[in-house]
Amino acid sequence: MSALLGAAVLALAGPALAQLEGRGFPECHQGPLKNNTVCDTSADPLDRAIALIKTFTLEEKLNNTGSTSPGVPRLGLPAYTWWNEALHGVADSPGVNFSDVGDFSYATSFPEPIVMGAAFDDELIRAVATVVSTEARAFNNFDRAGLDFWTPNINPYKDPRWGRGLETPGEDPFHIASYVHNLIDGLQGGYDPKYKRVVATCKHFVGYDMESWNGNYRYQWDAQISSQDLVEYYMPPFQSCARDSNVGAFMCSYNAVNGRPTCADPYLLNDILREHWGWTEEQQWVTSDCDAVQNVFYPHKFTETREEAVAAALNAGTDIDCGTYYQHHLPAAYEQGLFNESTLDQALVRQYSSLVRLGYFDGMAVPYRNLTFSDVSTPHAQQLAHRAAAEGIVLLKNDGTLPLKIGSDMTIALVGDWANATTQMQGNYEGPAPYLHGPVYGANQTGATVLVANQPGGQGDPTTDNWRPIWEYAEQADVIVYAGGIDLTVAEEGMDRVSIDWTGAQLDVIGQLAMYGKPMFVMQMGDQVDNTPIIQNPNISALIWGGYPGQDGGLALFDIVTGKVAPAGRLPVTQYPAAYISQIPMTDMTLRPNATTGSPGRTYQWYTGEPVFEFGSGLHYTNFSISFANDLPHNHHSSSSCYNISDLTGDCNEQYKDRCAFATIPLDVHNTGAVTSDYVALGFLTGCHGPQPYPRKRLRAYKRLHGIAPGSTQTAAVNLTLGSLARVDDYGNTVLYPGDYALMIDTQPLAMMNFSLTGEAVTLDYWPQPPVKRVQENGYWVGGYGSTQEEGLLADGTVPGVM
Numbered sequence: 056m057s058a059l060l061g062a063a064v065l066a067l068a069g070p071a072l073a074q075l076e077g078r079g080f081p082e083c084h085q086g087p088l089k090n091n092t093v094c095d096t097s098a099d100p101l102d103r104a105i106a107l108i109k110t111f112t113l114e115e116k117l118n119n120t121g122s123t124s125p126g127v128p129r130l131g132l133p134a135y136t137w138w139n140e141a142l143h144g145v146a147d148s149p150g151v152n153f154s155d156v157g158d159f160s161y162a163t164s165f166p167e168p169i170v171m172g173a174a175f176d177d178e179l180i181r182a183v184a185t186v187v188s189t190e191a192r193a194f195n196n197f198d199r200a201g202l203d204f205w206t207p208n209i210n211p212y213k214d215p216r217w218g219r220g221l222e223t224p225g226e227d228p229f230h231i232a233s234y235v236h237n238l239i240d241g242l243q244g245g246y247d248p249k250y251k252r253v254v255a256t257c258k259h260f261v262g263y264d265m266e267s268w269n270g271n272y273r274y275q276w277d278a279q280i281s282s283q284d285l286v287e288y289y290m291p292p293f294q295s296c297a298r299d300s301n302v303g304a305f306m307c308s309y310n311a312v313n314g315r316p317t318c319a320d321p322y323l324l325n326d327i328l329r330e331h332w333g334w335t336e337e338q339q340w341v342t343s344d345c346d347a348v349q350n351v352f353y354p355h356k357f358t359e360t361r362e363e364a365v366a367a368a369l370n371a372g373t374d375i376d377c378g379t380y381y382q383h384h385l386p387a388a389y390e391q392g393l394f395n396e397s398t399l400d401q402a403l404v405r406q407y408s409s410l411v412r413l414g415y416f417d418g419m420a421v422p423y424r425n426l427t428f429s430d431v432s433t434p435h436a437q438q439l440a441h442r443a444a445a446e447g448i449v450l451l452k453n454d455g456t457l458p459l460k461i462g463s464d465m466t467i468a469l470v471g472d473w474a475n476a477t478t479q480m481q482g483n484y485e486g487p488a489p490y491l492h493g494p495v496y497g498a499n500q501t502g503a504t505v506l507v508a509n510q511p512g513g514q515g516d517p518t519t520d521n522w523r524p525i526w527e528y529a530e531q532a533d534v535i536v537y538a539g540g541i542d543l544t545v546a547e548e549g550m551d552r553v554s555i556d557w558t559g560a561q562l563d564v565i566g567q568l569a570m571y572g573k574p575m576f577v578m579q580m581g582d583q584v585d586n587t588p589i590i591q592n593p594n595i596s597a598l599i600w601g602g603y604p605g606q607d608g609g610l611a612l613f614d615i616v617t618g619k620v621a622p623a624g625r626l627p628v629t630q631y632p633a634a635y636i637s638q639i640p641m642t643d644m645t646l647r648p649n650a651t652t653g654s655p656g657r658t659y660q661w662y663t664g665e666p667v668f669e670f671g672s673g674l675h676y677t678n679f680s681i682s683f684a685n686d687l688p689h690n691h692h693s694s695s696s697c698y699n700i701s702d703l704t705g706d707c708n709e710q711y712k713d714r715c716a717f718a719t720i721p722l723d724v725h726n727t728g729a730v731t732s733d734y735v736a737l738g739f740l741t742g743c744h745g746p747q748p749y750p751r752k753r754l755r756a757y758k759r760l761h762g763i764a765p766g767s768t769q770t771a772a773v774n775l776t777l778g779s780l781a782r783v784d785d786y787g788n789t790v791l792y793p794g795d796y797a798l799m800i801d802t803q804p805l806a807m808m809n810f811s812l813t814g815e816a817v818t819l820d821y822w823p824q825p826p827v828k829r830v831q832e833n834g835y836w837v838g839g840y841g842s843t844q845e846e847g848l849l850a851d852g853t854v855p856g857v858m
C-alpha cells in the first residue's frame with residue numbers, strides 16, 4: 056500500500072488532517088509553516104522546535120510563556136492550553152472540556168492514587184495509566200484536551216493531616232518511586248517512544264505537603280529540610296521521574312525549601328534536576344504550580360520587584376508559568392536586562408519540542424490519531440476501574456464474619472454518610488464518570504433487600520438527633536453496614552485536618568449499631584482516621600478501608616464483603632492514634648524522632664509510638680506461608696552470608712552505582728488456607744548498618760501475586776540493588792555501609808534472611824551540596840542567590856553541611 060493510500064485509509068478511520076487543523080492543531084499543509092522545518096516529520100525534534108521559535112518575534116515569544124499560550128495566529132500556530140489534569144482519569148481542568156451529553160461527556164474514573172497505591176501492584180498501575188493516556192488521546196483528537204497532563208502528585212504523604220494525601224500513592228518513598236515509574240510508562244508509552252502518548256508532569260517539586268497550618272499556608276511556607284531528609288525521603292519519587300523514567304515535565308511547588316521558593320531555585324531546578332539527574336533533553340520542561348511565580352514576589356517576598364521575580368524563575372529553569380505573571384512582567388524584566396533572550400528561547404524550545412514529540416505537528420502520521428470516543432470507557436477500562444478498587448481496598452479487622460453469604464432472603468441496613476456515595480467516591484481532580492456505583496448499588500447486587508439511610512446525620516454533626524430513622528432499619532435488618540468516615544468536606548486541597556479522629560457523632564452511632572447483636576461492619580471511607588474504638592469493640596465484626604474507590608467503588612466493596620473478591624490490599628500509610636498530631640507540628644519536616652523537639656518520628660520507618668495500624672497492614676480470607684526458594688544465588692544459601700563491599704561495587708558498571716544489582720531472591724508464597732487470593736509480598740530491610748539512629752525497617756521490594764489457589768504456591772522475585780541496601784549520610788550522600796542486614800517479608804515477618812557487608816563504606820552517589828542559606832533582612836531575602844557552582848562553598852572552601 057502506498058504511503059498516500061495508507062494515509063487515506065487512516066483518515067477514513069479517524070479525524071482527517073484538515074479537520075484536525077480546524078480543531079486546534081497547527082497548519083502544516085498550508086500557510087506560513089508549510090515549509091518550515093517544524094512541519095518536516097523526518098527532521099530532528101529539536102531542530103524542528105528551533106526552526107519554529109526562530110520565526111517568533113520577541114513579543115510572540117513573551118506571549119507564549121503562560122499556561123494558556125495564544126500561539127501565533129499569523130503562522131497558523133493555534134493556542135494551546137498546557138494545564139490539563141488526569142490524576143485518576145481525564146479530569147476537569149482548563150485544557151479539558153467535557154461535553155454536556157453524548158460523546159466526550161465522561162471518562163473512566165479510577166480510584167484516587169491512595170487506593171491504587173494500596174494495591175501494591177505495579178502492573179495494574181501501568182495498565183490504568185495506559186487507559187488514561189488512551190482516553191486522553193481520544194479527547195485530544197476532538198480538541199477536548201491537550202497532550203500534556205499535570206499528574207502525578209508524588210509528594211510523600213508523611214503527615215496524616217495533609218489535605219492532599221489522597222492524591223498520592225502513600226507515605227513510602229520507595230513505593231512511590233516504583234509506582235510512578237510504572238505510571239509514567241503507561242502515560243507516556245514507554246521510556247522514549249517516537250511519539251509519546253501524553254506527557255506526564257511530576258509534581259510538586261519539592262517538599263510540598265501542607266496546605267494551611269497554624270498561620271502557615273502553602274503559598275508562603277518555607278520548608279526547612281536537611282539534605283539527609285531530602286535525599287532519603289522527599290526526593291526519591293522525583294529522582295525516579297527524572298532519572299529513571301524520562302518523564303516529560305516537572306512542576307515546581309508553591310513552598311520554598313530552605314529559604315528559596317522552588318520555582319526560583321537554580322539549585323533544585325538546575326543542579327539537582329537537570330544536572331545531577333541528567334534530565335537534560337530539550338523536550339523536557341518545568342511548569343510552575345498555578346500562580347507560584349507570582350508567589351515568588353508575594354507572599355514569599357523573595358525579590359524586591361515583580362520583574363526580578365519572573366526573571367528569577369525563568370533563569371532558574373521554570374519554563375512555563377501556570378498563570379499570567381510571565382506574560383505580564385517578562386517584557387519589563389527584559390527591558391531591565393534581567394534575563395537573556397536565549398533563556399527565553401530555551402524555555403520555548405523545550406515546550407515546542409515536547410509538542411513535536413507528541414506529534415502535534417504531524418497530523419495523521421501519529422498512531423493515536425485514530426482514537427475516538429469509542430475508545431473511552433471500553434469494557435476493558437470499566438473492568439480495570441473495578442479491579443483497581445477491589446485490589447486497593449484493605450481489610451483491617453475481621454472476626455470471621457467476612458466473607459458473608461448474602462442472599463435474597465436477607466435485609467441489609469446500609470447507613471452513614473457514604474451509604475449512597477456517588478461523586479464522593481471520586482475525591483478530587485476528577486471528571487464526569489460513565490457511572491458511579493456506590494455502596495447502595497453494590498448492596499443491591501447481592502439480591503438482598505437494602506434499607507438505606509444516607510445522610511441522617513452528616514460527618515460533622517456532633518448530635519445523634521437526626522439519625523433516628525436508622526434504628527428502625529437496624530431493627531429490621533439481618534446485617535448492618537455502616538459506610539462513613541471522612542471526605543473532601545473534612546480534608547482537601549487548601550484544607551488540612553485539625554483532627555484525625557472520626558468526626559461528628561459517627562463513633563457514637565457505630566457503637567449503638569454494634570449493640571444490636573447482628574453481623575455489623577464498618578466501611579471506613581476517605582483518609583485514615585483513628586480506628587482504635589472500632590478495633591476494641593468486640594461487637595463490630597469487621598472493618599474495611601475503602602478510601603476514594605472511584606466509579607465502581609461500591610460494587611468492589613460489596614464484592615469483598617461477599618467474598619466474590621478476596622481482599623489483599625495493604626495500607627500505604629501509617630494509621631496514627633488521634634493524639635499523634637499534638638506531638639508534632641505539621642511544619643516539622645524531620646523524619647527521625649527527636650528528644651529535644653519531642654517529635655515521636657514520622658512514617659513507619661521512624662515513628663516510635665504504637666500505630667493503630669502500621670504501614671502494610673491488611674488481612675486476607677486465607678493464610679500464607681513463605682519461604683525463600685531453594686535455588687537462591689549460591690552466595691545467598693547461608694543465613695549468615697557475608698559480602699565484601701569492594702567486591703560488590705567493583706562488579707558494577709552502571710552509570711548510577713545505586714542501580715547495580717545485589718541479588719534477586721526468589722520467594723515461594725504458599726496459600727495454606729481455603730480461599731483463592733492475591734498476596735502482596737512486602738520486602739523490608741532492617742539491621743544495624745549506617746548512621747544512627749537506625750530506621751525500624753525500610754520497604755525495599757514489593758510484588759503482588761494474583762489468584763493463588765488453596766494449596767498452591769507462586770514465586771515472587773525480590774530484587775535488591777546496591778542502592779536499596781544503602782543509607783543516606785548527613786550530607787545527603789548515598790553510602791553502602793558495612794554492617795548487619797536482614798530482609799523481612801511482610802509486616803509480621805513470615806520469612807527472614809540475614810546477611811552482612813564487610814569492608815570500607817563506599818559512596819554510591821555524591822549529593823551536590825546546597826548553596827549558602829539565604830537570610831531575611833527588612834522582610835526580603837538576601838545572600839546566596841545563584842546555583843551551587845557560584846556559591847556552594849563557604850568562604851573557607853568547605854561545604855556548608857546540613858542546613
Ligand SMILES: O=[N+]([O-])c1ccc(O[C@@H]2O[C@@H](CO)[C@H](O)[C@H]2O)cc1
Nearest residue numbers: 140205206208258259344345346548
Ligand atoms: O485558581 N485555581 O482555580 C486553582 C486551582 C487549583 C490549584 O491547585 C494547584 O493546581 C494544580 C495544578 O496541577 C496543582 O496540583 C495544585 O497545587 C491552584 C489554583
